[in-house]
Amino acid sequence: MKKQGKRHVKRVVKLSMILLGCISLIALTACSKKTNFTSIQDYVDAGGYIYTDVPQSATDIQYYLEDSMLVHTSAISYVVSDEEEYDTFMESIKDDVLGVYEDSPYTPSPQWESYCTSENTTYTEEELEEMAYVEEHYSEMNYEEILSMTDHKFGFYASYGAKVKDYTNMKYTLAEFPSSDFFKSVEEGSIENYTILYYYPTLSGSTTCGFIVDEENRKFIAFYRATIK
Numbered sequence: 001m002k003k004q005g006k007r008h009v010k011r012v013v014k015l016s017m018i019l020l021g022c023i024s025l026i027a028l029t030a031c032s033k034k035t036n037f038t039s040i041q042d043y044v045d046a047g048g049y050i051y052t053d054v055p056q057s058a059t060d061i062q063y064y065l066e067d068s069m070l071v072h073t074s075a076i077s078y079v080v081s082d083e084e085e086y087d088t089f090m091e092s093i094k095d096d097v098l099g100v101y102e103d104s105p106y107t108p109s110p111q112w113e114s115y116c117t118s119e120n121t122t123y124t125e126e127e128l129e130e131m132a133y134v135e136e137h138y139s140e141m142n143y144e145e146i147l148s149m150t151d152h153k154f155g156f157y158a159s160y161g162a163k164v165k166d167y168t169n170m171k172y173t174l175a176e177f178p179s180s181d182f183f184k185s186v187e188e189g190s191i192e193n194y195t196i197l198y199y200y201p202t203l204s205g206s207t208t209c210g211f212i213v214d215e216e217n218r219k220f221i222a223f224y225r226a227t228i229k
Contacts, residue, residue, distance in 0.1 A: 034065045035185055040076070048074040049224030051198065051211040052096065055080050055089055060219070064185035075223040077186035086218050087143075090197075093211070094143040097160050097198050108157030110135060115154045115172065127152045147195065147215075159199035164212060165192040167199070175201040178208055178225060186221055194221065 037043040040054050043063050054061075058078035066073040080086045094100070098108050110131060115121070123131070130149040134156060138146055150161025159167065167177035177199070183191055194212040202208040209224040 032067050035063055037063050048076060049209060049222055050076055051222040054078055055085055057082055057085055062186040064182050071227045073182050073225045075182055075186045077219060077221045079219045081218060090143045093197050097158055098138055100139045110156050111154040111159050121153050123152060155196055159196040162196045164194045174203045
């Protein structure tokens with residue numbers, strides 16, 4: 001009788017541990033997803049990432065926010081239709097990303113130097129000349145001039161000027177642009193031809209974020225993703 005009692009206790013303990021493990025797993029994997037917010041501020045207050053202040057005239061705003069104990073993901077897209085405001089906004093982003101400040105000793109470093117060797121990428125003589133020119137004169141150039149000379153694979157500082165597709169199918173996978181489905185919540189089409197304005201890859205960490213634009217349609221997407229390692 002005592003042996004049966006011990007076996008029963010062990011069985012109960014084992015089942016309790018299994019049940020507790022299942023509950024813990026459910027709690028960890030359960031997540032909330034939200035695509036509707038009353039305002040940009042509401043989205044930010046909920047943990048949404050915007051990279052920089054969204055212009056007041058922005059339209060077609062779409063949101064995505066996913067939160068769980070394992071992952072936090074947010075994305076926002078919007079359109080800046082007015083040409084003058086778009087130019088002003090793009091110029092402010094260029095200044096922010098490239099750190100262009102008067103009398104500043106800071107000089108952005110080109111991404112093509114970081115990845116071209118590992119990717120066996122070769123550049124034409126004209127491309128190399130453009131790269132060298134941008135490195136020397138970026139502080140005197142407007143955003144359109146810089147983007148016209150940094151659209152070679154991998155872009156300038158923080159991947160500025162590259163296309164999203166340049167950061168896919170890379171040999172160095174830790175620098176790969178995220179291909180998660182959450183982009184579909186804020187962009188119905190492909191993002192591969194979007195221009196990168198700022199990109200922070202995962203590398204050896206657990207966080208990635210970025211700011212990209214469809215130059216033709218003046219549509220911006222800011223995203224952030226953090227996971228527990």
